[in-house]
Amino acid sequence: xxxxxxxxxxxxxxxxxxxxxxxxxxxxxxxxxxxxxxxxxxxxxxxxxxxxxxxxxxxxxxxxxxxxxxxxxxxxxxxxxxxxxxxxxxxxxxxxxxxxxxxxxxxxxxxxxxxxxxxxxxxxxxxxxxxxxxxxxxxxxxxxxxxxxxxxxxxxxxxxxxxxx
Numbered sequence: 001x002x003x004x005x006x007x008x009x010x011x012x013x014x015x016x017x018x019x020x021x022x023x024x025x026x027x028x029x030x031x032x033x034x035x036x037x038x039x040x041x042x043x044x045x046x047x048x049x050x051x052x053x054x055x056x057x058x059x060x061x062x063x064x065x066x067x068x069x070x071x072x073x074x075x076x077x078x079x080x081x082x083x084x085x086x087x088x089x090x091x092x093x094x095x096x097x098x099x100x101x102x103x104x105x106x107x108x109x110x111x112x113x114x115x116x117x118x119x120x121x122x123x124x125x126x127x128x129x130x131x132x133x134x135x136x137x138x139x140x141x142x143x144x145x146x147x148x149x150x151x152x153x154x155x156x157x158x159x160x161x162x163x164x165x
Contacts, residue, residue, distance in 0.1 A: 039063075039142040044116040044123075047099045047106075052090055052114065060145070060164040062089040062157070063136040064113075065124055068096040068105045070132040072151050077111055079154040084113035087161055092116045094124040094132070139164045 039061070042054040054061075064080050066073035083089055093102045093115050102117050118124055127136070135148045137160050145164040148156070 037144040039138045039144070040126075042123075047093075047102050047115045047117050052116065054142070057088065057138075057142065059088050059140050060161060061138045061142075062087060062161065063127075063138065064089060064091040064133060065094055065118075065127065065129050065135070066091060066133045067094045068102060073133045074109075076133055076151050077109055079152070079157060081111045081113050082154055083157050083161075086158075090114050090116065092118050092123050094118045094129065095121050137161055137164050 039054055039057075044052050046052055062083065066077070066080070080089065080091060084091075091113050093105075096102050096105070096117065096119075098119070099117050102115060106112070106115065116123065127134070131149050133150065135152065135157070137145045137147075139145045146160045148160065
């Protein structure tokens with residue numbers, strides 16, 4: 001292999017590794033520290049009018065906090081939508097306006113995941129959300145498996161979910 005190409009590839013790999021490690025460190029410090037690692041009983045009305053109850057969850061669950069005004073959330077929304085078609089996902093739109101405003105946001109982007117509208121930010125406070133988006137993954141016994149703050153790829157979400165029992 002050409003020594004120049006080898007050097008460039010080494011620099012790229014080193015840079016990617018540094019970025020990856022830094023993102024893990026940043027995620028660790030930005031992740032909310034919950035009072036309990038067990039998902040509390042929760043019942044909520046979704047924007048479509050149906051009722052969602054955490055007590056009925058019998059398989060791993062992704063709880064995703066986002067906002068219509070969050071630029072990173074907009075970038076990540078299609079990842080969440082794709083995952084929601086394959087896995088148990090509930091999302092929480094925080095301080096994002098009325099149900100109709102959230103529905104309009106979803107329609108404009110062709111999104112269909114389930115949404116709890118947290119108009120006043122009450123659920124966000126309960127989960128100690130300080131940054132958007134924030135994603136929690138709970139296992140089938142409702143124990144916290146992982147937390148991700150900030151953008152995450154579909155592959156990253158699927159990998160975290162696959163590691164959850």
